[in-house]
Amino acid sequence: MRYPLASWSLAAPLLAYAALLWWRPVAFLLVLPCVLPAWDLGLWTGWMMVGESDFFVLTTIAVLLIRAPPALSDLVPRGLPGAVLLVFVASWSIATIAGLASPLGAPPSDNAFLRPDNALRLAKGLAEALALLPFFRQRERSHGDAVAWFGWGMALGIAAVTVIVLAERALFTSILDFTGDYRVSGPFSSMRVGGGHIGAYYSLALPMALCLVRLRSRWLGAGLLLLTYLLGGYGLAVTFARTAYAAGAIGAGVAGVGWLCASRPAGGRATWGIVTLCAVPLLLVMAALALAASDTGMRNRFAASAADLVTRESNWQAGLAVRDSGMLADLFGMGLGTYQRAMLMRSPVNRPSDIVVRQDGEGPYVSMRVETPFFLGQKITVPAAGTLHFTVRARSADDGATLNALLCDKVLLYSDNCRGIGIPLKSKDTWQTAAIDLPVAGLGRGWGWFHRLVELSVFGSPAGHHIDLRDVRLVDDAGQTAVANGGFTHGLDRWIFTDDNHVSWRMLNEYLMLWFETGGVGVLAFLALSGAAMAGGMRAAGQGAVTGAAVAGSVASFLISGLFDNVLEAPRLATLFFLVCLCGQMLWDRRSATND
Secondary structure (H helix, E strand, O other), rough: OOOOOOOOOHHHHHHHHHHHHHOOOOHHHHHHHHHHHOOOOOOHHOOOOOHHHHHHHHHHHHHHHOOOOOHHHOOOOOHHHHHHHHHHHHHHHHHHHHHHHOOOOOOOOOOHHOOOOOOHHHHHHHHHHHHHHHHHHHHHHHHHOOOHHHHHHHHHHHHHHHHHHHHHHHHOOOOOOOOOOOOOOOHHHHHHHHOOOHHHHHHHHHHHHHHHHHOOOOHHHHHHHHHHHHHHHHHHHOOOOOOHHHHHHHHHHHHHHHHHHHHHHOOOOOOOHHHHHHHHHHHHHHHHHHHOOOOOHHHHHOOOHHHHHHHHHHHHHHHHHOOOOOOOHHOOOOOOOOOOHHHHHOOOOOOEEEEEEEEEOOOEEEEEEOOOEEEEEEEOOOOOOOEEEEEEEOOOOOOOOEEEEEEEEEOOEEEEEEEEEEOOOOOOOEEEEEEEEOOOOOOOEOOOOOEEEEEEEEEOOOOEEEEEEEEEEEEOOOEEOOOOOOOOOOOOOOEEEOOOOOHHOOOOHHHHHHHHHHHHHHHHHHHHHHHHHHHHHHHHHOOOOOHHHHHHHHHHHHHHOOOOOOOHHOOOHHHHHHHHHHHHHHHHOOOOOOOO
């Protein structure tokens, strides 16, 4: 496996992190909750199965096994939490094996969603959380502060993600403009086919920031908490996601109630000062959401809720229509990662597009089956002035196919300031060379190194056509090449596909998606895991641990996020959620609140 970008850009941070871990093993509880959401170069690498954060997780495990190995007692929780976790892991393992071994056929593909190993991509979130669990338990056993450190890391992650969000909005709209419909994607390249991953992240992370009150300096903790909620509230607001708004508000409310319980003196009542302090997180989140909801763009989204519900109901019906019937599927599902293949092979609607790298006597080429608004793009660097000269060889076995090439300012979901042309493929099933000039004036606006991202996108039209591409070139006036891997000799490295037809790739409900892929056992096991984590958090809050309130609010918000989206489809987000659940399980056996 070859890293598509400069090797030092990944190796240097990993070496620095390894040195930090060797010096202070507890640092992983700060670094990982920040790296998991914020460090994602998938827009540039094109990778889907593996990301930069996976290397940080592996580095953590390798260094800590040598530097501070856990005890045998740290490997598996005991009692009820251990039993619940064992059942969930068993159901997830069965679903993973079923997904890998599924007889559901699909053509060979380089689209990770349409391959059997998509099961491994989805299982990765739980696997990484389980691999990290012994080190969490070791720190909690020896110092009693693992959950607090993890919460501090989540607060750091909120700040990092919001900096990226602020940069995106500064470049593509305006930091304080809430009237438009520009929805940020931030560092979540997993939103390439839609999804509310960034909104689910904010609603998951914000309650965990309550752990900041455990800092030794209460004034410092209060100040950092206020700053974190201001940043996170803003980030959540500019997702313009209705479900994320509800999840954020409910999560903050649950955390606030838990904080109130944790702040009550033994056998007495909470003071008005404590009650007021407990209301601060909820009030900050609600204020940010109310500000966003009061403007035109969000009012329009609320007005469209009824129509969007009809779309979701149609999506749910189409997904359930291709599901296997019978006791085995009802109990254990069809397997992780099988939904998209089932839609491709069985559904007359919402069939996903596909892409595959093939070989012939001339070398590799890309073949695209176009069912939806499906784009193959690459982030490029454009010169300050002049023209980029685009050439490509293309063909189609279908009549009436057109290859389109666009050069646009684009992060992930929205294109702006585009220029390009459609190229009719007139010679059926024959390679033809197309060449167009694309002026760069106005592209990549910004200030110095801080500028808009620019993407070259190619796509086919109309739907129902196959298009093959090879020898993609983009050269400036000085003869410098702007496109990497244009010959596809390294597969789809540096290329990223996006799709505007989001309902082709998921059921827009986490629980229906779990029912489809993991069956009734999987759904019940997931709810049991989440319920045990919330119960452990509230139990600890009742004993005076504010960390318990944070965990309970975080889990509650994530459960709400799943009502109208498949939030576990993003492995990094799944890893964070499962780590929060494991924190709740660790708090279940908390004997006292002396460390809070």
